[in-house]
Amino acid sequence: MPKKKKNSQSFGSIAVAVVLAISGFVVTTCNRKITGDKSTPATSKSSNKKNNQSSTAAAARLLAEDFETGSQNNYNSSEVALSSGNWYFKDALLGSLVEDHKTGRQALRIRDNGEVGMSFDIAVKGTVTATLKYALYGDDQRGSWELWASVNKGQRYFRVGDAVDATSSSLKTATFTVVATGNIRFEIRKTDAGKGRINFDAFRVTAGGKVSPVTPAAGKPVGGDDDDMLLGNPSGANASLVMANNYLMDKGYYKLSYNREKGTPNWVAWHISRRDLGDMARANDFRPDADLPENWYQASQSSYIGSGFDRGHNCPSGDRTATRDANEATFLMTNMIPQAPNHNQHLWKNLEDYTRSLVMDGNEVYVIMGSYGSGGVGSKGLAKTIDHRNINVPDHIWKVIVVLPEGNNDLQRISKSTRIIAVNTPNKNDVNTKWTAYLTTIDEIEQATHYKLLDKVPAAVRQELVKKVDTGG
Template structure:
């Protein structure tokens, strides 16, 4: 059959595109990279696996979990072989007990999935999901009543339409003393356009984009997405540190809560992954350097405590951490005090830093890689709504990249650079949610204010 000319031309163009040589960034990009973001249907605004926290009695009480503080009424955290669960723990409810969030999650919700099952040999029970959008003042039931009858976890899915903050309450409504287990609560928000780009709401920690296309899959251990209430991060299992951490900083985040100093391992990491301990940096000559700073989260004890998980830490040269970065962090909060809100992304890359004991590549018997460089990007906008729409070519963007050494200047302004330069060094796609024309301008500019 004779091929028409126009199809021949298309075939030539297709072959040319397939053979085009890819450009490799100076550092090898994380698995998945930014191209994977096209496959993400929504942003996860809450994730709770019950692996963090302990409660061994049914009496009503509050439990601090990975996502925040929850009220357990006639419920506990179960870790028995007869608890239906993934991992080591799940929640267990009896009678007409409930699990209720004591905090507001932000970023909205469109899909909520909850794992549920029967404890041991107990009979079936029913439960309901209730949601509050006014800080817990009132609740409305979402979806239909769910029946738990299997000893293995099943997944219940609820479709909702919440654009702002919310609280969840899971309420057992029948079955008497029969007990049920609840596990793996995931809330997703945002729809996708033709290109699959997520559309989270104002103040969302990932509003400006997912820099490395991180996903919450154990098949992606070098670029594992972890969604917290107070920040979101891409974790690298083999380095034992985050690749990057992203958060929103506004006036409501800054309060009077004391610094908790409760450094601790992150028990929400997938089963079998090494957990960096609070003592893993001891004697190394490096600080446990926060990515999302403690002082950026002083609205409550829970918020501040969330910053002390070791998945939020990097081995940072003491003077670099306590002087250079401390000064930059303080400056970021001063911008908020002046009437702005700030979207922040911080990360590190490379291998080998110089602490108080000299230069090393790893610590903690090789479990934790010491980065060579530490960077941060701050996008500053006046307080308001429709944040993405208000970021223009004139928006102030501060990009800083310092060596991880003990002799950096206390003046962070000496290390200002462009977002483009950080992207070139890391292979990430920062600020990817912004229009291309805006990115092109603000990512090339070096701040001089």
């Protein structure tokens, strides 16, 4: 789910193109169709009877799940073995009551903001069509849901088509079309916070279908206002394998330059507005980044354990609390550096909290954070590397924050009077907890890193901004 942008348009039929350079996936979503259902009996998955369909039609069936097998009689989160494979359930169960609207013996039932998704992939090549029957449970009045998909083993999901409103206890069929090359998995999400429960049945994925023309995702202007790298690319990072130590990655909610040799990002850039700040709880699902090239070393959730250093976020979890996907994206290990615990939990937290307070006071900010050098001092003393020398421990951590009043045409609004907060700090456990003690200039950070920050800002303006030292007030 991409980060929401200014002047977002209402969602109608949406086509989303997701290009993943590493894996070669190209994904496009298109129109959703809703049709009434006359309770046609579901096809049995276990039947050994010969099928009268043509061999071509039979080969077109990629997945069939009728939720007839498996057992899940409560709403506890769990992994459930169904006929098609293992699925994870959250606030969901398999219901067989009279109130459960189904085509067979039982159906999927989801409550609250629950979700049910595949824990496995299916191989696809080209256009595929997904259909799913749905109805309100019992006499419940209303609910809404969405179909989501992932083409990188559940690392990151995108919404397929539009949200669906459930307003009837009669089964209807929703149809979605996706273009993908490689592997894909799906997830069903109930998206309203109401008390209405929704039944789902007869999930089918087949090859083929008609895709509408590709149009830009609503509310996400390419390279425009709120783009995470609107102000520039400090190191000239590129998404090319030959740039292994300056490898550009777009994680949807922030962008970064990754360093294969160090096992950490060189820098991470992101934008924060009030639309990014909500009530989503901290996900805490630290995990490897499947978007790294296959033969590269990947830090895991346990790589930092026992090292004396925190898994320090570059783009903070607290800056992405509007949606679950946004928050979960911040826990990818490509967003982490080994950070001294007191530095992370006090000094850096204070700066992050202050930054969000600026946003809530009517500003928007562009942030870029990075690190350099080798040799930090954690809770167990000095270390230059961790995780069997696979991850470098930086000796300095820096951040630059550009503060603007909420508005449009951000690049054009940056002037010599724009507030710039630049800090450069030692990665040590005995740091001063006040970030104001480490205020510096962009110029000083550039000399240490050999980067060129704010390179998209007009030269005359940039020349003044790189010399400014903030007052901290």
